Amino acid sequence: MHYGLSLQQLLVLANEFAEYSGCKYPESRKKNKCAGKGWSRGFRMRNQELTPRKTENTSAARSFAFNRTTVNNFFDNYERVMLRYNFAPDRIINLDETGVTTVLSTPKVLAEKTQRQVEQMMSAERGELVIFCGIVTATGVALPPVYVFPRVHFKDHFLNGTPVGSLGLSNISGWMTAELHVDVLKHIQRHTSCTKDNPILIICDNHESHISIQAVIFCRDYGIVYLSLPPHTSHKLQPLNVSVFGPFKSRLKTVFNDWHIRNFGLEKLYPSII
Incomplete structure (x- = not known):
């Protein structure tokens, strides 16, 4: 959980598993030490429920706190x-x-x-x-x-165009x-x-x-x-x-x-x- 495999990591693992299992594979894999693009396409065709996804950065504290x-x-x-x-x-x-x-x-x-x-x-x-x-x-x-605006003093025109009734505040840090x-x-x-x-x-x-x-x-x-x-x-x-x-x-x-x-x-x- 929270540690997915990248495509490159998958190709390296596939090559290591092929070596461990004694499977036959192209000589080019021995040099590159990873599976090729053809194997990658075949793997994704066989496992169409998997797709590359952009990850969302999540701190360790958040990961472990949500239990x-x-x-x-x-x-x-x-x-x-x-x-x-x-x-x-x-x-x-x-x-x-x-x-x-x-x-x-x-x-x-x-x-x-x-x-x-x-x-x-x-x-x-x-x-x-x-x-x-x-x-x-x-x-x-x-x-x-x-x-909250990053300003020492709040000015009314900071709220131009905001929803009616909005509140504007300020401090030097903006937090x-x-x-x-x-x-x-x-x-x-x-x-x-x-x-x-x-x-x-x-x-x-x-x-x-x-x-x-x-x-x-x-x-x-x-x-x-x-x-x-x-x-x-x-x-x-x-x-x-x-x-x-x-x-x-x-x-x-x-x-x-x-x-x-x-x-x-x-x-x-x-x-x-x-």
């Missing part, structure tokens, strides 16, 4: 919370953050086959990271998102902090009108920026029940991470590219952001 015991413990906690509060789906909120760079890779374009290199003008070769905080209920309704997370909780409270008598459930990871005395006190005073995901499991258990942020970023690449084409040469829209 039956950890997942069962989380759903046991979730069950206890639901039995106690009986939250309706529209009162269950998934909260997660993802980084979006201001310079994304461009989509494929049509070009002549003989053209060795295809270039496209961008605002910069390297972008800056903006944190996008998605807030979506279990019914699929999205609350206005939160953006979520414990102080900014309290602002996110206040943003959610304003849009859900949650109280002790009409609480909500927030499901979020247990990143250190989400844990502070100020956050605990605010949640207690405004009826926010906080259920954290086990460490290093949000890539499997957080719905936004599993099925929302991927398509969102794919669509964003196209939108960014279209915007740059329509606004070629435009400067100073967002200082050093776009």
Whole structure:
């Protein structure tokens, strides 16, 4: 698990197995010490359920943290919370953050086959990271998102074109902090009108920026029940991470590219952001 065979590794193993089994094979294999392209084509014809796939980088911590015991413990906690509060789906909120760079890779374009290199003008070769905080209920309704900009001071025009009601925050690093997370909780409270008598459930990871005395006190005073995901499991258990942020970023690449084409040469829209 988590360690697949590349095509080259498969060819080497096939050759080693042929030698071990005493099978006859072409002399060229002895020199190359791997099976050839013909064997590779035949193998894939015989095993059509197998296909080359691009792997997704997964840290060892994530691989080992996602296990039956950890997942069962989380759903046991979730069950206890639901039995106690009986939250309706529209009162269950998934909260997660993802980084979006201001310079994304461009989509494929049509070009002549003989053209060795295809270039496209961008605002910069390297972008800056903006944190996008998605807030979506279990019914699929999205609350206005939160953006964290890598700036000392936030400017209102940073939110030009964003969904109505979006919240803009900033700090010098551009990352979520414990102080900014309290602002996110206040943003959610304003849009859900949650109280002790009409609480909500927030499901979020247990990143250190989400844990502070100020956050605990605010949640207690405004009826926010906080259920954290086990460490290093949000890539499997957080719905936004599993099925929302991927398509969102794919669509964003196209939108960014279209915007740059329509606004070629435009400067100073967002200082050093776009």
